Structures are given as structure tokens and as C-alpha cells.
Amino acid sequence: xxDLLLIKATAMFINGxxxxxxxxxxxxxxxxxxxSTSIHGEYIKRSDFPNGFLFGVSTSSYQIxxxxxxxxxxxxxWDAFALTPGNIRNGDNGFIANxxxxxxxxxxxxxxxxxxxxxxxxxxWARVLPRGRFGEVNSNGVLFYNKILDNLLxxxxxxxxxxxxxxxxxxxxxxxxSWLSPLMQEDYVHFAETCFKNFGDRVKHWTTINEPNLFTxxxxxxxxxxxxxxxxxxxxxxxxxxxxxxxxxxxxxxxAHGKAVxxxxxxxxxxxxxxxxxxxxxxMYEPLTDNDLDQExxxxxxxxxxxxxxxxxxxxxxxxxxxxxxxxQLPRFSNAERKFMADSIDYIAVNHYSTAYVKDCIHSSCSLxxxxxxxxxxxxxxxxxxxxxGEPTGISMLPVVPRGIGEMIGYLKKRYHNKPMFITENxxxxxxxxxxxxxxxxxxxxxxxxxxxxxxxxxxxxxDGADVRGYFVWTLMDDFEWILGYSVRFGLYYIDRQTLAxxxxxxxxxxxxxxxxxxxAPAIRxxxxxxxxxxx
Ligand code: NOJ
Numbered sequence: 001x002x003d004l005l006l007i008k009a010t011a012m013f014i015n016g017x018x019x020x021x022x023x024x025x026x027x028x029x030x031x032x033x034x035x036s037t038s039i040h041g042e043y044i045k046r047s048d049f050p051n052g053f054l055f056g057v058s059t060s061s062y063q064i065x066x067x068x069x070x071x072x073x074x075x076x077x078w079d080a081f082a083l084t085p086g087n088i089r090n091g092d093n094g095f096i097a098n099x100x101x102x103x104x105x106x107x108x109x110x111x112x113x114x115x116x117x118x119x120x121x122x123x124x125w126a127r128v129l130p131r132g133r134f135g136e137v138n139s140n141g142v143l144f145y146n147k148i149l150d151n152l153l154x155x156x157x158x159x160x161x162x163x164x165x166x167x168x169x170x171x172x173x174x175x176x177x178s179w180l181s182p183l184m185q186e187d188y189v190h191f192a193e194t195c196f197k198n199f200g201d202r203v204k205h206w207t208t209i210n211e212p213n214l215f216t217x218x219x220x221x222x223x224x225x226x227x228x229x230x231x232x233x234x235x236x237x238x239x240x241x242x243x244x245x246x247x248x249x250x251x252x253x254x255x256a257h258g259k260a261v262x263x264x265x266x267x268x269x270x271x272x273x274x275x276x277x278x279x280x281x282x283x284m285y286e287p288l289t290d291n292d293l294d295q296e297x298x299x300x301x302x303x304x305x306x307x308x309x310x311x312x313x314x315x316x317x318x319x320x321x322x323x324x325x326x327x328x329q330l331p332r333f334s335n336a337e338r339k340f341m342a343d344s345i346d347y348i349a350v351n352h353y354s355t356a357y358v359k360d361c362i363h364s365s366c367s368l369x370x371x372x373x374x375x376x377x378x379x380x381x382x383x384x385x386x387x388x389x390g391e392p393t394g395i396s397m398l399p400v401v402p403r404g405i406g407e408m409i410g411y412l413k414k415r416y417h418n419k420p421m422f423i424t425e426n427x428x429x430x431x432x433x434x435x436x437x438x439x440x441x442x443x444x445x446x447x448x449x450x451x452x453x454x455x456x457x458x459x460x461x462x463x464d465g466a467d468v469r470g471y472f473v474w475t476l477m478d479d480f481e482w483i484l485g486y487s488v489r490f491g492l493y494y495i496d497r498q499t500l501a502x503x504x505x506x507x508x509x510x511x512x513x514x515x516x517x518x519x520x521a522p523a524i525r526x527x528x529x530x531x532x533x534x535x536x
Contacts, residue, residue: 044452046517048459054158054470055515056118057111057492058425060165060210062094063479065124067101071140074130077178078482080170081226092485098477099500101144108151110493110502111476115515118158120424120472121148122165122210123199125191132172132187142198149202160424160472161203162279163192163260165210166225166482173227179219179249180229185256192260200264200272207279207349207424208260212253213309214281220246221374224483233368243374244329251331254312258341275346279424280309284355284404284411288384297360297378300325302411304376314416316342325373347469348412351425352454354397355404356380357389391446394429394488402453409461409468420467426454427474427490429481438503441494445526447507451514473511477502506530 046055062078069075082093100107111119125132127141152159168178168187176183192208215225221242223230229240261276268274285301287294300321303311307319316338322330333341361370361377370379382389382399390399405426412421428450435441451473462468478491486497492508495501509529 044455044459044514046514048455049471050462052469053462054117054422056116056120056158056160056470056472057114057476057511058120058160058472058474059100059476059479060122060162060167061124061127062097062165062167063475063481064098064100064107064477065127066095066097066099068093068095070101071127071144072130072138073124073127073141075170076124076126076167077170077173077226078167079126080173081228087226087228088483089485089487092480092487094480096500097480098495098502103500103502104144104148105151106502107476108148108155108157111152111157112155114492114508114512116157116511118160118205118470118472119152119476120160120162120207122162122167123195124167125164126167126169128194128198129191130169130171132169133190134171134175137194137198145199149199153202158205159203160205160207160422161195161199162207162210162424163195164188164208166215178227179252180245182252182255184252185259188256189259189263192256193263196264196268196272200268200274203272204274205422206264206274206276208257208276209253210279211281211351212250212257212278213305216246216250216253220249243372246374247326247330250308254309254341255333255337257313258337258344261344262340277345277347277349277422278309278313279349279351280306282306282350282352282408282412284352284401284408285358285378285380286355286389286404286407288357288359288381291360293360293363294358297362297376298358300376301358301378301380304378306412307415310345310348310412310416312341313344314342314419321376325376329373345419347420347422348416349422349424350408350412351474352405352408352423353426353474354393354399355389355401355407356382356397357384392431394431394490395484398429400428400450400453402450402457404457405454406457406461409458409466410464413461413466418465418467420469422470422472423458423468424470424472425474426451426471429488429490432487435489438494438496441489442503442505443530444505444507447492447505448510448526451507451511 068079078094081087085091123145128138130138149159172178172184172187178184218225219227220229220240221234223235223237223240228237229245230237230242231240234242257278264276285298287298303319303321308322311317311319317333318330359379359381361379366379371377388399390401392399428447430446473492475490477493478489478495480486481488492505492511494503494505496503506529
């Protein structure tokens with residue numbers, strides 16, 4: 001039976017007091033326990049993770065802050081993009097978002113109430129340097145992040161700071177085309193140094209760039225994120241070249257990272273004692289069939305998506321598979337660059353949500369977009385013999401595949417010699433049809449199941465020897481989900497879009513309990529949570 005129906009039934013009966021209602025309530029609860037236990041098999045506890053393993057929640061500046069032109073912040077690339085009708089679902093934008101800029105203290109109290117060890121957030125480039133290198137540091141922007149850092153530390157919460165998470169001053173786009181130009185490297189290094197100087201005394205965990213691989217794909221292959229550049233057959237953009245530009249953009253992003261880390265290590269690391277990583281979108285690939293060609297395609301796909309970003313920062317150059325298929329279209333690092341690029345991360349920050357099947361396109365026919373060098377000649381699908389790879393979520397590309405997180409960690413552990421890893425994002429958005437009313441959104445049993453199953457798979461990977469040091473739920477509260485606007489929700493907290501009230505979902509209570517190492521079986525715990533939610 002569907003868990004959600006059971007939870008709804010139990011919640012309905014909580015308010016009634018007749019004996020019959022109680023009987024029916026306990027009947028449903030019993031059914032729920034049997035049902036839920038069989039889903040979970042064994043259940044996961046905080047104590048299944050090593051001592052010192054950090055648990056946290058993750059957000060990003062543009063997705064929650066709002067205050068888009070306040071206190072000196074300039075228009076950024078997403079503000080500008082949102083101004084054109086049709087770019088973002090329902091005409092949404094991040095102008096107000098969750099008003100975190102004004103409500104940060106309340107949000108930090110919520111974060112503290114969850115009992116997490118760490119909080120990952122990002123710095124709005126346009127708030128701190130409204131004109132990039134071409135203007136002054138905005139002291140109001142610095143003050144805002146100082147207040148966040150100080151309040152986190154006061155409460156014993158470790159800040160994990162992402163320097164750049166998709167948003168930058170629009171002026172850098174207008175002046176020289178942002179990431180298509182090597183000038184953006186200089187702007188990035190200036191921004192990173194501004195962050196090290198102003199915040200580095202309190203930040204021990206930096207990540208330079210969020211998901212350069214996904215950003216490049218979305219902005220320069222498919223043209224769906226600003227600056228919306230692409231060419232046929234990938235999309236219908238007014239300008240762009242989907243075969244070439246992504247390679248240039250990634251090259252600039254990686255060099256920007258490498259130069260910023262070189263500077264950090266030379267001028268800041270000794271005094272500040274922090275470490276630096278990069279955040280990579282880590283979609284797992286499994287071969288569609290057990291045929292050798294599909295197996296090879298899965299490996300090639302991973303090299304083209306993950307190795308593309310990580311190989312240069314660990315080994316100093318792009319994956320050999322990419323050079324083989326892209327030849328001279330793939331930019332080259334000079335010898336000097338290779339030296340500072342290699343070993344330029346202290347850890348890998350893994351964003352993992354899902355897994356897909358991959359099919360070879362070199363020896364069999366594929367769609368026009370799959371059969372392209374930029375995509376490594378692989379076709380990505382979520383269906384095998386008419387069966388979906390996992391339960392659907394609010395984003396069709398991200399079905400629920402719990403085993404994938406373990407597989408991904410295994411892959412990274414092998415390819416990068418067990419470099420330390422943090423899971424900087426993992427989360428669930430429910431399909432539209434599961435969210436009919438606010439109560440449905442609040443009773444997010446599917447999100448709890450998602451985290452329990454993914455955490456179980458992760459704990460197994462750690463028992464198998466992987467050096468994973470932390471796990472961050474994406475995300476603290478429902479937020480601006482880029483081109484999908486506010487229509488897709490990943491949060492532990494629901495945001496009432498009229499009042500901007502933060503309303504805990506069942507999953508927030510679950511995370512709280514989990515972090516206290518509540519050792520009850522999940523089904524019993526969930527029924528308890530329903531009661532708590534009804535009380536509140
Ligand atoms: C990864 C991105 O870093 C984040 O900004 C986004 O909201 C989540 N994935 C969910 O799509």
C-alpha cells in the first residue's frame with residue numbers, strides 16, 4: 001500500500017476521538033509498520049557512520065537570498081535571465097526568493113534546531129563585488145556574510161562555503177561574455193581572493209565552483225541556463241556552438257579554480273588553515289545491457305561528465321578518453337598550468353541525486369544529440385525493457401536509485417585513489433501529483449525514505465573503505481529551483497510563498513531524530529512523527 005495514503009489516513013484519524021476511529025487508526029498504523037519495515041529491511045542510524053562524520057544541510061545564495069538590488073547588490077546573470085518572459089517556469093525569479101537576506105537569523109536558528117554539524121551555503125558574487133574587478137568591494141555584502149559566519153560559529157555549526165554557485169554579476173557577461181573568455185578567470189580569482197581575505201579566518205572548508213560540469217551542459221550545450229547559448233541539434237538558441245563552446249567554458253572554469261587554489265595555498269592557507277575542493281555533479285551511469293560496448297560506454301560517459309572536471313584537478317589533464325574522441329577541439333593545458341592544476345583539490349565535493357543507463361553510440365544508432373563527440377557518443381536513458389530505473393521525482397532526469405550513491409562513491413574511490421569526499425548535496429523532490437495540498441507537502445514520507453535508502457547505500461560504501469567525511473541534505477527549505485522556479489521542492493522546510501513562513505515537513509523532524517541517533521525502527525519513528533506534526 002502507498003505510504004502516503006497510510007500517513008494521510010493516520011493523520012486524519014489523529015484528530016478524531018471515537019473508539020472506532022482509534023481502532024481504525026491503529027489498524028492503519030499496523031499496516032504501515034509492516035509495509036514500511038519491508039521497504040527498508042534494515043534501517044540506518046547516525047552511529048552507522050564513522051566518528052567525526054559531518055552531517056549538514058546545503059543551500060545556495062541565489063536560490064534563497066532575494067534582496068536582489070538591495071544594499072549595493074547588482075543585477076546578476078540569473079536576475080537578468082529571469083527578466084525575459086518564458087525563461088523560467090511560471091515567470092518566477094529570485095528577486096525575493098525566501099528572503100533569507102533579511103531572515104538569515106531565523107534560518108540559522110532553524111539550522112541549529114536540526115542538530116546538524118555543518119551548513120553549506122554560497123556567496124553572491126554580485127553582492128560582494130557588484131561590478132567584479134571593475135568596481136569596489138561592497139561592504140554591505142561583506143557584512144552580510146560576516147553575520148552569517150559569526151552566527152554559525154556561535155552556535156557551533158561549521159561553515160562550508162561555496163565561492164561561486166551559478167550566479168555572477170551581469171556586467172561580466174555584458175563586458176566580455178563571462179566564461180567564454182579567459183578574462184573571467186581573472187575576475188574569478190579576484191572574487192575568490194576577496195572571499196579568502198574577508199571570510200577565510202573563519203572558513204575551514206571551501207569549495208571553489210558548484211557543478212561546473214552541469215552548468216556547462218545546461219548553459220552551453222542545451223542552452224537552458226543563462227547565457228542560453230547552443231546550436232542545433234541540441235537546441236534553438238540565438239547564438240552558440242554546442243560542440244565547441246562547452247569545452248572552452250570548462251577550460252576557463254578549471255583554470256579559474258586552479259589559479260584561485262594556487263593563490264590560497266601560497267598566501268592564505270598557512271594562516272587560515274582551511275582546505276579546498278570543487279563540487280561536481282555526479283550522476284551515476286550503468287550500462288544499459290551487459291554487452292561490453294555498453295559497459296565501455298558507461299565508463300566513457302563517466303569520463304566525459306565527471307573526469308572532465310576532476311581529472312585535470314587531480315592528474316593535471318583531461319581524461320584520455322576525451323582526447324581520443326575530441327582531438328584538438330579539447331583545449332590543452334600548458335606545462336606550467338598542468339603543474340598547478342594537478343593536485344589542486346584537497347577533497348571531492350560530490351552532488352549526487354540519481355543514476356541513468358547508458359548505451360553505446362559508436363557501434364549502434366542513436367539520437368542526433370547522443371551521437372556526438374561532445375557527449376562522448378553515449379545515449380542516456382532511464383528505462384530498460386520498459387521498466388523505469390527508479391521511482392519518479394519532481395525532476396524527470398532524477399529518479400530514485402539508492403544503489404547509485406554507493407556505486408558513484410566506489411567509482412570515485414577507484415579512479416581518484418580514495419581522495420577524501422564529502423556528499424555536498426543529496427535530496428528528493430516529489431512529483432507534482434504527490435503534492436495536492438500543503439498537508440501532502442508536509443507529510444513527505446517519500447523524502448524520508450529517500451534519505452534513509454541513500455544513506456544506507458552510502459554507509460555500505462564507507463564500510464567498504466571509501467573515505468567519505470560528510471553528508472549534506474539538499475536542501476534546508478524549498479527554494480528557487482533555477483529554470484523550474486518554485487514549482488519543484490527539495491526542502492526539509494516548506495515555504496509559504498505568500499507569507500514566506502518556514503514550515504517544517506516530516507523530514508525535518510526525521511533529520512532531527514536521525515541526528516540524535518534515535519534508534520527506533522523507521523516505521524515506528526514515522527508514525528511518531530505524524531503525531532508530532534499533528535500536535536504542532
Ligand atoms: C544541484 C545544484 O547545485 C542546486 O543548485 C540544485 O538546486 C540542485 N542540484 C537540485 O536540482
